[in-house]
Amino acid sequence: MFVDCHSHVVPSGDDGAATIDDGRALCLSAARHGTSVLFATPHVWPHLPLTADRERAVRVAFEQVRAGAGLELRLGFELTPTRALLAEDPHRYVLEGTDRVLLEVDFVGSAELTFALAEHVERAGLRPVIAHPERTEAVLDDPAVADELAARGWALQVNASSLTGRHGPDIEELGWSLVEGGVAAVVASDGHRTTRPAHLDEAYRLARERIGERTSSLFDGSALGVTPSRTAVRAASQGA
Template sequence: MFVDVHSHVVPSGDDGVGSVEEGLALCRDAHAHGTSLLFATPHVWPQLPLTEDREEEIRRAYAEMAPVAAEAGLDLRLGFELTPAPALLEEDLTRFTLGALPAVLMELPFAGPLDLSQRVAEEIEARGLTPVIAHPERADRVIDDPEIAAGYAERGWLLQVNATSLLEYHGEAPFDTGWLLVERGLADLVASDGHRPARPPLLDDAHAAVRRRIGERGDALFNGAALGRLASVAERV
C-alpha cells in the first residue's frame, strides 16, 4: 500500500477540489488504486494565506472527510503546501506540519531564483522541522542544475518527486529530471500532487514505472520510509 504525502483533496479555496463530495470521491479512487495513507496539503500562497478563518474552514472540511475516508479504508491526514513568501519568515511554521510529523511540505517556484525558497527552508529547519521539497524536478533552476537538489538532499531535506512527472505529464524536462533524482537516489518520496478528477491522486502507474527502472528498491519511495526516518507514522497519529 502507498503513502501519498501531497494532494489537494480537501476543499480550501485553492486549485484543488471544490467540495467535500469531490474530495471524498478522489479519496475513494486513491484507495482503490493502492493508497492507504493520504496527506491533504492545501496550498498556502502569498495571495491565499492561511488566515484564521480559512484554516477553520479547512479543518472543518477535513474533520467531515476523515471519518468517511477511514470507513473506506483510507487514512486521511492534514498538512499544508507552502509557496515561499517573505511573510512566512515571520510565521509560526509549526502550524503547517504534515499531521503530527516534524516536517513541512514546501514547493519551489517553477521559474526564477531560489533564494527565498532557501531562506524559508532554513527557517523550517531552524524550528526543528524537516523541509520536504515538493516537485523539485519542475523547477527550472533544478532542471538546469540538478546539483541544487543534491545539495538539499545532503542537508537532510526530503525531496518529493511528482508521480505525474515520472509519467511525462509535465513535459520532457521534468520527466528527465525526475528520473535523474530517482535513479541517483536523491528522491525520498513520490507523491501524486492530485488536485481534482482530471488530475487524481494516483500512484500505481508511477510505482510500476519505478519498479521497471530500479526494481524493488523503488518501493521505499512509495511506502513512507522517509517519513519513518523522522518518526513512525503510525506512532504520530
C-alpha cells in the first residue's frame, strides 16, 4: 500500500483535475494501482495564490472528491516559492495530519527562494518536503544543489513519472541517482490528469529491482510520519 504525498486531484483552478468527477476518477484509479493514502496538493502559484475565496472553494471541492475517492484522501498544497509566502504563516499549507509542507524548486532559475522558503517553514516549527528537484534547471545544472537541500534534513520528493522516463532521459537519470544514492526520501506521483495519473506502482516495481528493501520507505509514508487509517487499510484489502 502506497502513501502518495503529491497530486492535483482536486479542482482548484490550476492545471490539475478540472471537475469533481475527474478528481474522483483519478483517486479511484490511484486506489486500483495500490495507493491507500493520497494527498491532494493544489498549486499555490505566484499568479494563483491561496486567497480566502479560493481556499473555501478548494475545501468544498476536496470534500466532494473525498466522498467518492475510494481511498484516504487528505488535503495539502504545493508551494511555488515567492517572497510573499515568506511573510505568511506556513501552517495553513501543511499536509493534513503531518507537520510537513510541500514546496517545489522553481523549474527555471536558481533554488535561492526554495532555500529561503524552506528555512521559513522550519522557523515555524514545520518540516519542508522538496517536490521533484530532479525536474528543475537548478538541480539538473548542478546536482550538488540536491545534496545541499538534503543535507539540511529536508525530505526530497522524486516524481514516479521521472523514474519511469516520462520526462526524458536526463530527468530519469537524475531521479534515479537521487533514489539510488539515498538523497531522495520520498517518491510521489504528482498526478494531474487521466493522461498523467496518480500511479506509483510502476516506479515501485522498478525501484524494487534497483534498490531492493530500501524501496519501502520511499513509498509507504514512513518518511513523512504518515500511517494509513484503519479505514484506508480495510479499503485497500478489499481492493477498493
